[in-house]
Amino acid sequence: MNILELPVLGSHQNQTERIYTLLADQPLRNFEGFDLGVLELDKDLQIYFYFINQENENFHYLWDLIIPHAVGCLLVFNWLDAQSIELNLRTIEYIEGRFSTPLHICSLPAESDIPDELIREELEMNGKRRLHTFDPESKESVKHILSQVLSVKS
């Protein structure tokens, strides 16, 4: 059995789990500090989604366990959730400073009035950061993000 690991950071209220639930039939499994979603692509290939709530500092040690070995790290960034913006920016800095795993910022809402240039400017986009539009209602949006995550060369 081959397993691909994908940590997904963010806040629960920002529908992070939709990245998994839109694609899979199986419910998420709760573990201490994270939720696990197992997406079976075929009988010997699975993607493990680790949903880690970045607000709970008790479980930040999980980041060190999971992120270094993952093919990419996803961060769900909701621009309308003012409370989480600063935390997200801190998370970005931390991940980039500590791991070489490519960081993928999944920006929502998809239909917002915030111009793309402004988001890129706010995120100070550089070669390492990758920005995707995330629509928590659209399966296609999630599939597109996953394809991009897997296609990126580290």
Added chain:
Amino acid sequence: MVEGLVISENIALFEEFNINFSNEKNNADYANSPGTAKDLIAMEVPDYLVVIGESTGEIQAILQELTEAEGVDKIPVLCLIPFSQWNNRSQLWQMGVKDIIALPILKEEMKFQLDRFLNTIADVSADQQEAGMHGKLEDYSLLDLIQILAANKKTGVLNLYRSRDEGKIWIEDGHIQNADFRTLKPLEAILKLITWTEGDFSITFDEEKYEKEIEMETQDILLTAIQHIDDRNRMLELLPDRSELMLISPEADMEKMSEGKMHYLRYFHGGNTIAGYLEAFDQNDSFLLEILTDFIEKKYLMTRSDFESHIAEQDIQSEESGIKNVIKRFFTRKDDNEIDSLSSPKPEEVEQLDEELFDDPQIRRFKILRSREDLELERILEKIESL
């Protein structure tokens, strides 16, 4: 935090003002006309007004219209006028404005002038505050405060602060008239506020506008509150300590649960305390505790130590399950400080571990794809596309 209101037809002027001079201590709202300003003032009275106009006449007209709104005469006004209008400023002074600044002005000069203006306001409000009283809820409980105000037949507003939360209770002649806390109804708000054992309070004896929402007698409210606290304490005694981390059991069957209950259970995703749970929801504590008791009785929720022993027990029972073994090996902490990390084993060691774990040919073998060389990209992309 000082809240201001900028009135100007030109939004660009407000934006420039906001970008340059708003900070954590000072924040400004915007109105493009006196009408909008009046609406905003009716909702929340700002600490100061800034009126920006092309001429003193225009500013006079705005101020004239604003004076019709209740309470505006007490708000300090700062006027920004073009330098060409400087000679006409006496008309504005006559209307009682607090300060006038001529434009254009250097940013640093403006900052200095504005700081001076805001300091004057702060001094005035500090003077006003002295008319009331303030203190800590650790010293005086809300029950004590209400009883004191009721016994002395006081009229005023009781403000309560805890962390970022704020609650208000309006009292007239010692009778509770209304209360406000988050989205709760007045009586529910009092029952929630009454449980606060820490935080700050202030009492202002100004006649602040309110609507009478509570018909109940103050003594009856106090009796209800005491009863509520007793019930709450009785329920809490049967539960784990309020500061203990609670976790959702892996067996909690979310699918069989109603959407309403799931909403409350989801709060404990990743671990949270009962104290945090009671603060998080705009609901009566008794209601919240009933739901919580049900979760704990059904073993949907458990303390960290119970959770760990439960998981250990489960793992023993399902030793043959490959997936469990992988997760257990990867996420078991040796103790609070030392972590059995994924990062420690080298790839060949992992291979060896896998061999040990999956010696039994009946059990499926697992391989974590760590490097991109291992990825059969096209196949994976094809599979994702077909989902």
